[in-house]
Amino acid sequence: MAYEQAMASAFGMDERTWARHANPWSVWTRNTGLPLLILAIWSRTWLGGWAAPAVVLAMLWIWINPRLFPVPASTDNWASRAVLGERVWLARGQVPVPPHHRRMPHLLSAVAALGLPFLAWGLYHLQIWPTLFGTLLVFCGKLWFLDRMVWLYGEMKDAHPDYRRWLY
Template identity: 35%
Template sequence: MSILSLGVRDRLEATFWERHANPWSAGTRILAYPILMYAIYRRDAKLLTATAAFLAVNPVLFPRPKRTDNWLSKIVLAEAEWLDAGNKTMGLDYPNVLNVINIPVTIYAFASAVRRDPVGTALGTLGVMVFKLWWTDAIVKKTGVTGEGPKVPESAE
C-alpha cells in the first residue's frame, strides 16, 4: 500500500514515525532529558523553553533515514509497531510496568531538580533514562523489529 493511498491522519502519522526513526531524532531526544532536568535545576527559563521546543519538534525535525538497521531507529520503529498493534504503554504487565515504575522516578528527578539537589537530580535523571531505555529495548525484543524490512514507501514531497 502506498502512503499516498492513506488518509490525511494516517499519512501524517506515517510521516511522523518515518522521520522519528532517524537515529538523530531518537538519540537527541534521549539526550534532551538531562538537559531539561539541568534547566529546571538551574532555573534557566531560556534553556527550559528551548529544550521543550526542541522536544516538541524533534520527531519531525530530521529527515526520513536512509537506513533503519540501527538500535536507535529500531526502538522508534518498535514503539510505532507496539502502539499500532493496540498495545498500551502503561500497565502492570511486562514491559509496561517499567513505565509505571518510571512515574515515581520521574517525580523524584523533577522534585530533586526543583530542590536543587544535585545527587538526587542526577540519580533521578539516570533512573528515568534507564527505565525508558529498558522499556524500549523490551518492546524491540517483543515486536521483533529488525529495522531491515519491509521498506516504508517514500513520502510524497
C-alpha cells in the same frame, strides 16, 4: 493505552513524523532532551527569571527532535527498530502483541515514571542526589523499554503489512 496515544497525539506523531523519528540521529539526540530540561530548570539559581526561556527552548527541542532529521536511508538498526517497536506497541489495540510482551513495557514505563517524583523533588530543592537518582530511573526505564520495543518489532514485523514495509 489512552495515555500513550495522548502523548503521541500531543507530539503530533503522524506517519511522516514517525518515519523521520526512526532516524538513529533522532533517537540518540532525543536522549539529550531530559538533561537539557534539567539544566534549564536548575539554571534558575544563576539565571533567575531568564531560566524560563531556557525551559521553553529545552521543551521545544524535545518536540522538534522527531521532525528535525530526514527519513533514514535504512531502518535496519537498533535505534530505528526501537521506534518501529513503539509504533507496534501503540497499535496493540488493533494488532494484538504476543502475551510475553504485554506486561514488561508497562513495568518499564512505571520504572521511568517512578523516577519523576525524585527528579521533581531534586530540582525543586536543588538537591543533586535525588535529581540524579530520578534521572537514572527515567533513563534506565526508557532505554530498557526501547530495547523491549526492538524485540517486539522483531517478532511482529510479519504480523501486519505496514509493519513489514517499515523495515528497509
